[in-house]
Amino acid sequence: xxxxxxxxxxxxxxxxxxxxxxxxxxxxxxxxxxxxxxxxxxxxxxxxxxxxxxxxxxxxxxxxxxxxxxxxxxxxxxxxxxxxxxxxxxxxxxxxxxxxxxxxxxxxxxxxxxxxxxxxxxxxxxxxxxxxxxxxxxxxxxxxxxxxxxxxxxxxxxxxxxxxxxxxxxxxxxxxxxxxxxxxxxxxxxxxxxxxxxxxxxxxxxxxxxxxxxxxxxxxxxxxxxxxxxxxxxxxxxxxxxxxxxxxxxxxxxxxxxxxxxxxxxxxxxxxxxxxxxxxxxxxxxxxxxxxxxxxxxxxxxxxxxxxxxxxxxxxxxxxxxxxxxxxxxxxxxxxxxxxxxxxxxxxxxxxxxxxxxxxxxxxxxxxxxxxxxxxxxxxxxxxxxxxxxxxxxxxxxxxxxxxxxxxxxxxxxxxxxxxxxxxxxxxxxxxxxxxxxxxxxxxxxxxxxxxxxxxxxxxxxxx
Ligand code: ADP
Numbered sequence: 001x002x003x004x005x006x007x008x009x010x011x012x013x014x015x016x017x018x019x020x021x022x023x024x025x026x027x028x029x030x031x032x033x034x035x036x037x038x039x040x041x042x043x044x045x046x047x048x049x050x051x052x053x054x055x056x057x058x059x060x061x062x063x064x065x066x067x068x069x070x071x072x073x074x075x076x077x078x079x080x081x082x083x084x085x086x087x088x089x090x091x092x093x094x095x096x097x098x099x100x101x102x103x104x105x106x107x108x109x110x111x112x113x114x115x116x117x118x119x120x121x122x123x124x125x126x127x128x129x130x131x132x133x134x135x136x137x138x139x140x141x142x143x144x145x146x147x148x149x150x151x152x153x154x155x156x157x158x159x160x161x162x163x164x165x166x167x168x169x170x171x172x173x174x175x176x177x178x179x180x181x182x183x184x185x186x187x188x189x190x191x192x193x194x195x196x197x198x199x200x201x202x203x204x205x206x207x208x209x210x211x212x213x214x215x216x217x218x219x220x221x222x223x224x225x226x227x228x229x230x231x232x233x234x235x236x237x238x239x240x241x242x243x244x245x246x247x248x249x250x251x252x253x254x255x256x257x258x259x260x261x262x263x264x265x266x267x268x269x270x271x272x273x274x275x276x277x278x279x280x281x282x283x284x285x286x287x288x289x290x291x292x293x294x295x296x297x298x299x300x301x302x303x304x305x306x307x308x309x310x311x312x313x314x315x316x317x318x319x320x321x322x323x324x325x326x327x328x329x330x331x332x333x334x335x336x337x338x339x340x341x342x343x344x345x346x347x348x349x350x351x352x353x354x355x356x357x358x359x360x361x362x363x364x365x366x367x368x369x370x371x372x373x374x375x376x377x378x379x380x381x382x383x384x385x386x387x388x389x390x391x392x393x394x395x396x397x398x399x400x401x402x403x404x405x406x407x408x409x410x411x412x413x414x415x416x417x418x419x420x421x422x423x424x425x426x427x428x429x430x431x432x433x434x435x436x437x438x439x440x441x442x443x444x445x446x447x448x449x450x451x452x453x454x455x456x457x458x459x460x461x462x463x464x
Contacts, residue, residue, distance in 0.1 A: 080142035095438040096345035181220035189306035206238035213239025235300035367391025
């Protein structure tokens with residue numbers, strides 16, 4: 001081989017070796033990359049599996065949460081129903097206790113007996129208040145609380161609030177004031193019963209936690225929002241024990257009290273402010289508090305109300321629902337009342353009250369008996385319990401309204417332990433004319449009978 005060919009061959013050999021080396025390096029690099037890719041794939045697999053597990057867990061968690069939510073909602077409804085039923089069951093015997101006590105208080109008693117019975121009545125009323133609070137609270141919690149706006153006389157409502165606490169303030173030696181700004185509208189439309197409930201709670205706390213000085217209800221019109229609406233500010237100002245700053249939010253929570261030793265001294269469930277603040281929220285407002293320990297407290301809220309132009313009959317009758325009944329009425333003797341009440345104590349009590357009023361009473365215990373009685377004999381008025389065996393008060397009323405002849409238009413007054421405005425609405429819708437909540441109050445019963453009978457032009461006498 002000549003030299004030139006040999007060199008060429010050598011060069012090619014070297015080049016070939018270099019290429020081989022490079023190929024080996026490239027192969028190694030490719031192997032490493034393939035390993036890396038395989039590793040990445042394996043990692044990705046783990047991540048995908050992990051994501052899959054997480055998604056499944058999340059789905060399970062969501063299902064568990066929704067089940068728990070449904071269970072909690074069902075438990076809440078069951079709790080509310082239980083509380084509502086319990087309240088009803090407790091109100092019924094309370095009706096007996098308060099009514100019978102009233103009856104005995106109306107007889108000849110020595111001073112000791114009178115004092116003891118007054119104590120029984122005070123305790124029974126207190127218990128009734130607790131039951132009402134629990135009922136309200138359970139209704140608010142289950143979202144069943146509805147507002148019932150009516151036209152009413154604001155001045156009347158404020159006077160009623162003041163009148164309720166006049167005696168307890170006097171007994172404690174503190175003064176009770178009501179300041180109303182001159183531009184305050186007189187006739188307004190909002191839920192008067194709930195407004196009064198909030199004010200009563202705030203004033204009652206003011207009186208309860210003030211041992212000297214004054215409790216003032218201040219009501220002013222901030223400005224007229226529109227032609228037919230106004231902002232009204234209600235403040236209850238006391239010079240009482242006040243509330244520590246760190247307790248000021250807490251007391252709006254349910255069952256919370258600023259100081260448990262105070263609870264023993266003053267009593268209370270710790271529900272009043274929770275209910276009031278929820279009610280004011282329902283009314284589109286909220287309760288504010290300013291307080292200095294040892295100096296006193298101001299609770300205030302602003303309510304947007306509709307303005308009602310003029311006083312009319314509607315307003316007067318709406319107001320009478322919350323006003324103390326007018327005692328200056330007396331029924332003529334011999335009014336024939338058909339009483340439908342299945343609970344024996346309540347029946348005895350109602351018969352006693354009606355007899356004391358001079359009416360002639362026939363008592364029956366179920367709806368079917370009402371229909372039999374009213375078809376066979378003539379009555380001036382029916383007092384109708386709502387929850388009765390065989391036929392309830394609503395269905396009995398509907399059946400009466402469909403009878404032939406004069407019995408169909410007999411005034412019917414509902415008598416029920418369900419004490420709320422919506423119950424009243426249901427009674428009226430079923431064809432009843434009026435509504436009385438238990439415990440039966442003697443004067444209120446007499447006023448209602450008088451009002452219904454005078455509507456029907458039954459001859460009535462004015463008292464002297
Ligand atoms: P209750 O009065 O039935 O305990 P509330 O919810 O009405 O329940 O009040 C909760 C707590 O707030 C009271 O126990 C009391 O500690 C405090 N509180 C409320 N109003 C006043 C007030 N005007 N002055 C001082 N403390 C008050």
